[in-house]
Amino acid sequence: MSFYGLVDGTDASLKSYLGNLSGVDQVGAEARAAMLATRSIKTTSKRWAIDTAITMVDLTTLEGADTPGKVKALCTKAVRPDPTDSSVPSVGAVCVYNDMVSVARNHLDLIGGQHVPVAAVSTAFPSGRASMPVKIQDTQDAIDAGAAEIDMVIDRGAFLAGRYIDVFNEIVQIREVCGDKAHLKVIFETGELVTYDNVRKASFLAMAAGADFIKTSTGKVAPAATPPVVLVMLEAVRDFYEMTQVRIGVKPAGGIRNTKDAIKQLVLVNETVGPDWLNPKLFRIGASALLNDLLMQRMKMDDGYYTSPQYVTMD
């Protein structure tokens, strides 16, 4: 693999590549994100943002209690989020555990949701604590079952111990398993990497190793997709594009529960990487509760008043 000519696969070249990154000033990054959070998005732009956000939602259920029934219900919602309004677009993808991929894929195909991809969380999600053969098999299983997107977790232990090359090699191997069958999203679990310097480093590491998307979190650890973390990742993606002319996607996940939060994310995208990234091919939002708030805000804009939650479907 060429790794965009940025590294040659050796520890030394990876260290030199990551060592050349400029640092992130915590206060400054948080101040910039806070300033962008003051953007006031109203009327036509709010309506556009809500519909765009719906198309970006990776509608997710990642529970031990998931059943085929629950997953099928989620798929139905993903294809037609509002059964009473056909102008509401489908979401970006359905995101489930490995063993639910075939259930989701089959049900989506059955109900006319061929256009909605299934994303599977992989590589011993959420902790990433398993041997490499297990992680590879985990990924292969998901792809065989029909997953078009693989959301892998990195080994945070290796990252924090400074064994960047191990993290890099894991991503490279999972990338190979994905081949051209599945898009690869790499989850950092930024709540465990903690510092923005680490987030920036992980972003560049994952992009060079072949990630199609970089993703903040599993949703199992807080804090997750905070605006400054997403800002730092968007800056990394922007810089990587300038270096390689390759556009890498970003997926914040965890903690984005309402329309206001989602619109803040879109503002971050718009003013950091620009409008090219404002589509589901390059920006996704991992969420479950968010979709209903987007639907309710959409109804409010159409009808002029807030509806009861009973007017949107629970799943």
Add this chain to the structure above:
Amino acid sequence: MTFEYAPAPESRAIVTIKPKYGHFIGGKFVAGSKHFPTINPATEEVLSQIALAGKADVDAAVKAARKAYANTWSKMSGKERGKYLYRIARIMQERAREFAVLETLDNGKPIRESRDTDIPLAAAHFFYHAGWADKLEYAGLGTSPKPLGVAGQIIPWNFPLLMLAWKVAPALAAGNTVVLKSAESTPLTALLFAEVCQQAELPAGVVNIVTGDGSTGALIVNHPGIDKIAFTGSTEVGKIIARAVAPTNKSVTLELGGKAANIVFDDAPIDETVEGIVNGIFFNQGHVCCAGSRLLLQENVAEEVLHKLKNRMEKIRVGDPMDKNTDVGAINSKEQLAKIIELAAVGDSEGAERWSPACTLPSKGFWFAPTIFTGVTQAHRIAREEIFGPVLSVLTFRTPAEAIEKANNTPFGLSAGIWSEKGSRTLWASQQLRAGVIWANTFNKFDPTSPFGGYKESGWGREGGRHGLSAYLKGVSHE
């Protein structure tokens, strides 16, 4: 479709602007004789007619202040004075939206800045100094520091209410009374502040506000009944004031111009540095005495930083100051715009390379696009003179020592910025820089606890913090 932000204008319905204003003297609004218009620089709409204070008005204001000083304020316990200051601070917070809207209409600055910076900081200055009022003997300024008497205060148009707060809050906390003159082009928030004084039932004459132009300022500076002059404005006027008070007993503090170096070392956190550069020069349209108007880039990162800076500048939203999404508003006056245009033209003729992002400027009002000049050297006028507008001069350096030498090679010394991830370098550089305020990995941050003021032609004395308080007390040594 792209993500266009629909207009999000702040409502001006919250403020009532009277067609004509008088002065605030002895606790009452008194009619003026001559008037001049104050306009909204974003639209050139006349907002109101403002009284031009002459000798009789200034005399009356000084007399009211003297009476209040002698009979009420200097006799009141610090604890009681503190209560009034707290009350003023709270009312300012309660009426923050009115202040913000009025400031933006009169000054042209974006509502986001007046709402999030100017007004909260102004209230914070009153809160901070309210706390000092009953603790002056513990401020390390001697066992029983005493007020000076009547302070004559002259403030600029760039941060009208905030500069009022910087002047009035410490003066009152220390037990002085004041005669304050607001800037010619931005009197409205000072007049609303006068209403707040009434609402807080501040004893009559403790705060007197006169409006006018430079001639009114001169009357205050030369008034024999005034004990202290506090001025914020241009170095040119500051020198006139220094000469005028030299043969008198008046104390004086001067906050004057600047030409701050914003120094970027090659180990800087680049993205945040770019934000800091933008904030350093385009905050408040560059109408900031401590603006980071000279960018010093280490040569080995200059290209990268400039590239990112230009990309970032493409995102700056210039336009209607009342729109909540506006980043850069209107230039405050026709005169100031002419000065900026003139100095930018000098930059062109001296061979510096001008660049601005594509942006459509409104047809009415006073506007100047965010601009950078590259290829600037120490010998260029735009590297030496204060432009006081959204114009950045970019210079480069090779070594840390050269950076310091260039940064200090200016008649000014108000502020400086250092961008580096290396703590030892930051500490070393801050020791070498001759500037009153030095920011590390940030810029244009203000706090009432932090003294602000300049070296050299940037002024005398400090405002804010314990140092600022000492400028309103006697029996203590001044720096």
